[in-house]
Amino acid sequence: MKIIEKRKLWFLISGVIILAGLVSFIFRGFNLDIEFAGGTMLEFDLHQEVKDLSEIEAIAAEVSKDTNPQVQTVAGAGGDFLISIKVKEIDSAQISELYDRIAGIYGLDTENRADLISESSISPVISGEMKSAAVVSTVITCILILLYITVRFRDICFGLSALIPLIHDVLIMLAMYTLFRIPVNNTFIVALLTIVGYSINNTIVVFDRIRENRGDFRKNQLVQLGDTSVLQTLGRSLASSFTTIITVFLLFLLGVQSLRWFALPLLVGLLAGTYSSIFIATPIWYMLEKAIHKNS
Numbered sequence: 001m002k003i004i005e006k007r008k009l010w011f012l013i014s015g016v017i018i019l020a021g022l023v024s025f026i027f028r029g030f031n032l033d034i035e036f037a038g039g040t041m042l043e044f045d046l047h048q049e050v051k052d053l054s055e056i057e058a059i060a061a062e063v064s065k066d067t068n069p070q071v072q073t074v075a076g077a078g079g080d081f082l083i084s085i086k087v088k089e090i091d092s093a094q095i096s097e098l099y100d101r102i103a104g105i106y107g108l109d110t111e112n113r114a115d116l117i118s119e120s121s122i123s124p125v126i127s128g129e130m131k132s133a134a135v136v137s138t139v140i141t142c143i144l145i146l147l148y149i150t151v152r153f154r155d156i157c158f159g160l161s162a163l164i165p166l167i168h169d170v171l172i173m174l175a176m177y178t179l180f181r182i183p184v185n186n187t188f189i190v191a192l193l194t195i196v197g198y199s200i201n202n203t204i205v206v207f208d209r210i211r212e213n214r215g216d217f218r219k220n221q222l223v224q225l226g227d228t229s230v231l232q233t234l235g236r237s238l239a240s241s242f243t244t245i246i247t248v249f250l251l252f253l254l255g256v257q258s259l260r261w262f263a264l265p266l267l268v269g270l271l272a273g274t275y276s277s278i279f280i281a282t283p284i285w286y287m288l289e290k291a292i293h294k295n296s
Helices: 007-028 054-064 092-106 124-153 156-179 186-216 222-254 257-293
Strands: 039-045 070-073 080-085 116-122
Touching: 007 156, 007 257, 039 092, 054 070, 054 092, 124 156, 124 186, 156 186, 156 257, 186 222, 186 257, 222 257
Parallel strands: none
Antiparallel strands: 039 080, 039 116, 070 080
């Protein structure tokens, strides 16, 4: 299997996905949930199952002046549903109007408003801090991984060729978030850091084999060295990834809605991490090895 020789094909596949995500981000942006956008979340009990939430969405948009309110059912809570209104400010009068209009449609308690189960707000300041925390935590993780790999393998080529696939995996995940309009919430940070940690593990296995095999190949046999090392670890990489992917897929297939929104990007990230550790990391190592050590 000629992995390094076909590196342009692997790079093209990743580039197309990342470019599609970039275009989607420019025109649509991310679907920021209340934790990242700030706003007010109201939880109602309708005492009945509602499959079409478009009417409620229209009411929420009209009352709150929010062009994209989020309305979703609450798993395992009977007729409950959540209204997540992403606006900077919503006053008590607007909340009252929203409740009364929904109550008129679904026959809720208008006297004591007992069917308004909870009300919570997140300020733009807190949401801004969460955005910063997501970026900072990812950057620090990547820097530490770069330092660790460089020191462990005593070669900056290994460090850089481990870091670049991590950035690749993050970009693929971000592309999926904007393409499929996955809500960006607290689970976003967890999924991001999980994928970074999982992806680097497979990459290190390949790099360890490259280091072990280096003595069996001449300096001008970098292509053979890289391909052989990847093929020797391919079974292990696919086996470990497959078992994890099956578990996450079942979580996506059988889980409640909130778990599905967490499992979907995690599933995509696992696939991207497996792909990058096999088809991206080693070709990048080969290119850097040639560029940095060509005169050594």
